[in-house]
Each structure stands twice: as C-alpha cells, then as structure tokens.
Amino acid sequence: MPEITSRRPLEETGADPVVERVIGARAGLTALLSEAEQARRLREEAADPADGAVCAWNHFENIPTFYNWNNRPR
C-alpha cells in the first residue's frame, strides 16, 4: 500500500487518511503495542536509574539528545 502523496488541502477532502490507515492496521498494531509495553517493563527493570543513558524509560522525551520530534539535534 503506497504512502499518501496527495497534497490537496485537507479541508477539501474532509477525511483523515492516515488515521484511517492506522485504524485499518488495528489487529497487528494491538499485538505489537502489547509486546512493546512488555519490552518497556523489562528494560525498566534492567536499567540503573542513576547511571543509565535514559532518564526515564517510560518517558522517552526525557532523553534530550533524542527529544524533540519537531527538530531534534543530530
């Protein structure tokens, strides 16, 4: 399924194609999200909160080098 390449102003279409695609993948995503949650718990248990590279495993925005989706340093 190709990515959405139309750049018509979205008000014209009224639809939200990306949200539709996410919802369309619900079954696979739900399984993946569940496994990711379990993986986060295991990483949290393994991490040393004082010395780890991550400040807070359940809150990854607290990794400043990686933070800022809108424009992270790189």
Next chain:
Amino acid sequence: MVVRRRQFTGMRGIAPVPAYVVMQPTTLCNLDCAYCYLPFRGEDRRMPVGVAAAVAQPVNRWARDGRFSVVWHGGEPLATGREHFAALLAPFEPAVEHHVQTNATLIDDAWCEFFATHRIRVSVSVDGPRERNADRVTRGGRPAYDRIVRGVEALRRHGIGFSALCVVSDPTPARASELYAYFLDLGCDVLGINIEETEGINTRGNAHPEDDVTGFWAALVAAWRRDPRIHLREVEWSLRYTRAVLDGEADSVLPRQLDPIPTIAHDGSVVLLSPELAGFRDARYGDFSSGNVLATPLPEIIAGAATTRWVAEFLDGVEACRVSCPYFGFCGGAHAANRYFEHGRFDTTETDHCRNSKIRLLEGVLRHARDHQPSPA
C-alpha cells in the same frame, strides 16, 4: 470506514521555556565525516566560561521548576578537553542534567571518570559495523572505526550506559536487520536512526525509492520485535502515535507549542529551533541568530523569537504543513533546517527528510503491522 478529519492543535507558536539547551563548547571536531553539516569543524573556537555562566542563570532557575537538561554538542565536545569542559559545567547547579553527543574516539578511562564525576549521560555517534563507517574518517582521511570502538569499550568497562545515534545513507530492508543486530551487540541502551540529510555543507542528495525506505523501517521493526532490548527511538514514537490514534486521542501526541531548542554557539550567539543553522549566513536571513546571551538574557531572546525573520517564516511553514499534510499529527511539521537546505525557504512543506524519516517511518510500521496480524485462535 471514512474517518472525518479534525485539525491537529499542537505545535502552535513557540514555548517560552525550553526543555533543554544545546551548547557548543568548541567548533572543533577531530573527525571529518563526509556527511557532516557543520562549518568551522576544523577550527578550535572555544566557548568562554562567561557564555556558560550567562546560560546557567536561567537554566538553574528552570531546573528548580522541573527536569532540565543541557546537551553538549559539537564539533566534538570532548575536543574541548576536561579542564575547560569542567569550567563550563561549573556555573550549573547540580539539578541540571548534562548530556554529551560524542564520536567516542577520545573516550578513555579518564573521560569515563569525568562522566561519572559530573553525572554526564553519554550518546555515541556510530553508523553500524566497520564497513558502514566509511564516511567517518579522521582529518587525515583514515577510518575512525577502531577508535570509536575503543571508546565504547571504555564506557562498557566502566559500566556507563550509553545511547547511540546512527546515520544511514542507504536505507534498504537488508540494512535494517544488520544494523539492529550490530547495536544489540554494541550494548547501547537507546538507539536513534538518522537517515542522512541534505543540510549544511553536506549537499549529497537524499532522495530514495519509496519502497526501499518503507521497507527499511518495516524490517527494522521486525528486527527490533525479535529482541526489543534496545529503546528504539523511531519505533517508540511511532507506537506512541498509533496507540493514541487507536485510543481516539490522536491530537494528544504533539506538544502544544514548539520547543525553542536554543542552541548556544561557542561565542554566545543563539540559534532557535534548529541547531543545524548555527554558523551559517544567508543574504535574506543573515546569520540566523536571534541574539547573544552575553548581551541579552536567554528568556528575552526566546520571548522575541518570532521577530527573527526566518523564525516567523518557519511558523508560517508549520501552519502550511498543518493544513496540507495528512501526516501532520504524527510529524508536527517539516524541520526548519531541512526546509531551508532543501528548498531555500522556511515556509515550504514536504522535504526529503519528511519522506524518509517521518512518512515512510509510519508507513513502515503500518506495513509491518498489516503483515503480522495475529492468527485466529
């Protein structure tokens, strides 16, 4: 099913208080990577302690109100030397968290002790196995890989957890599993994948076939899923968005306002929103700076951000993304540096970086999910 679109409400205007500041202790880097965007990386222009002290004033205040970090970014920050680095750290109160993004080549036992003493969190730049690091070379043009690995070994010897940033120049499905296996072996806690960008003085083109890039991200999700010990930045963000969508909370993901991300250059000049623009000049936009902390307090510079010509134009660009791009709720708008270095302006929209690192990332995660639906019981 047709889902009616709501306009996403995040990313409106610039927040008055950042989450962190980026500091450039020196312009110098001991490496000369082919894709690097930084000018002046052959010159050792060091940050005076007075600049750090001026930044520390508001930062110490912000850190009392909540978590706040300083990211020491280069050049190569360790090229500053421990003595001067310690002098730059001194004005900051203990509550401030410090992070360093390093090429690792200078890390030895003494640096590891320095990191422990000053509680500095470390992120290493390495592009995967030896043969994938051909672009990472010394000033003499020799491969830097062995020196990078020696630095990482020192971190491991001292039990210092670290993150890794990896630049990928040829995103394909085959590359993804190779890279993830490498970083599992390297022992990093966190991994960020940066598909190479055309920016700064790196003018190499960065358009790739859609299917290659989407396939790269899908394969990376598959590799990660088999052994998810590493916190993989791009996967975590994508899953956070998809979970919000499935929960009917898609508009909750983006920050309400843009973080100003002040980058403090070695001389105290401040470039907002885009560290990659520091050190550049343009006939239309000048030097991209919004002031200098030696003359104006940082909070005042941030408060006046929209009076900087390019920043105002960029805010128009974010609004253009909001109304035109179906991926805005996931992305938050094309990054400033990519707009400028790809299009020459800030009020344009979709970039190659958007396609490679946002759109095809989400599509890759969705492709993986569609291809891995649970079997009926």
